[in-house]
Amino acid sequence: MEKLPWGVLEEEDWRILKDLFATAPDCAKFLSRRLHLELGETMRRLRELENMGFLERVGGRFLKKKGLRRPKHMNHTYYELTRPARLHLRQLLFEERS
DSSP, X not given: OOOOOGGGXXXXXXXXXXXXXXXXXXXXXXXXXXXXXXXXXXXXXXXXXXXXXXXXXXXXXXXXXXXXXSOEEOOSOEEEEOHHHXXXXXXXXXXXXX
């Protein structure tokens, strides 16, 4: 499994990762609205998290997301957690509940 640099994350990064874990995949515009962050700051953090290996871009032209009745056309760049990030977050969140 790929080793991710969890120690370098700031509070806002954790908020972004936890939100993407819960709602997966989403774009900077809607993330910034939900988390009450500036759009430019959210975009910068998403790019940094992608470069560090926590996130990956969603490919394709349409997005199937739970809660939507039909696939959504992707007008923005959508991000989702990488497999190692998703597994680690799931482990951390389940430990918090125990």
